[in-house]
Amino acid sequence: MNTAAASTSTPSRDALARFVLEGAAVRGAVVSLDATLRDILGGHPYPPALVRALAEFAAAAALLASTLKFKGSLVVQLASEGPVRLAVVECDASLGLRATAQWRDEAGALPADATLAVLVGDLARARLAITLDPKDGGPIYQGVVAIGGGSIAGLIEHYLATSEQIDSRMVLVAGDDGVRGLLVQRLPGAGPEDDDAWQRAVAAVAAFDRVRFARAATIGDLVAAALPEEDIRLFAARATRFACPCSETRVERALRLLGRAEIETLLAERGDVEVTCEFCNRTYALDPASARALFSDESRPA
Secondary structure (H helix, E strand, O other): OEEOHHHHOOEOOOEEEEEEEOOOOEEEEEEEEOHHHHHHHOOOOOOHHHHHHHHHHHHHHHHHHOOOOOOOEEEEEEEOOOOEEEEEEEEEOOOEEEEEEEEOHHHHHOOOOOOHHHHHOOHHHOEEEEEEEOOOOOOOEEEEEEOOOOOHHHHHHHHHHHHOOOOEEEEEEEOOOOEEEEEEEEOOOOOHHHHHHHHHHHHHHHHOOHHHHHHOOEHHHHHHHHOOOOOEEEOOOEEOEEOOOOOHHHHHHHHHHHOHHHHHHHHHHHOOEEEEOOOOOOEEEEOHHHHHHOOOOOOOOO
């Protein structure tokens, strides 16, 4: 492996690192979410099957976000009429992640290893949407994928092949303490001279030791577990973290959009206005005076 010692020895906890195969148009990334994942999930009583699915979606979102060139965010959203009604994971350009989900009572009775098909129920009425939001005034892009009977990793591979026209392989390994992921891609513009390297990478990903991958102590070990025979250039690892951008300012802006009449209705019903962030579970409460003050400038002359 051709890489700096510091990158190789970086602990494989809450980190993402990109790599390329030397002399071939093949790139990839590995990620490990540990404390990051615990912080994402900690504020919600998710059933075990949903915990595993959110873990895999979080690792997938981080891997996809690492390939983007803009400074916005990537959102992965699953919607269905099955036990899991909604699952949303967002990853920004700095690898800050957050997630939320909605589920029906039957989700609590599912085994932790329930398949994606079981989680969504009717496959024909379920979908996965991946949204790229530049956050800089640029256009928002969204790709929608029909859900088949495969895995979450397979679903992401299908999205990349159909929406991005990039041959990809992804592996997601969720455990009790976190989740790890691998993404390998054949770069656009790759020629026949890259065929052998790509086929070797595909075969290695299909056959690799998932237990060794899950237990790897360093970023270098993660890559070596997945592609043991390849000459790889590993780039500096980046830290992942839980990050929710909710704030009092954003809540106040949202309440203003509701309008004075709606706020007065809420005050009449409960005596105050309370908003809870679906992602981090933080609650923002406004007493009547503070809530009405949001509209205090409406009567001012222009």
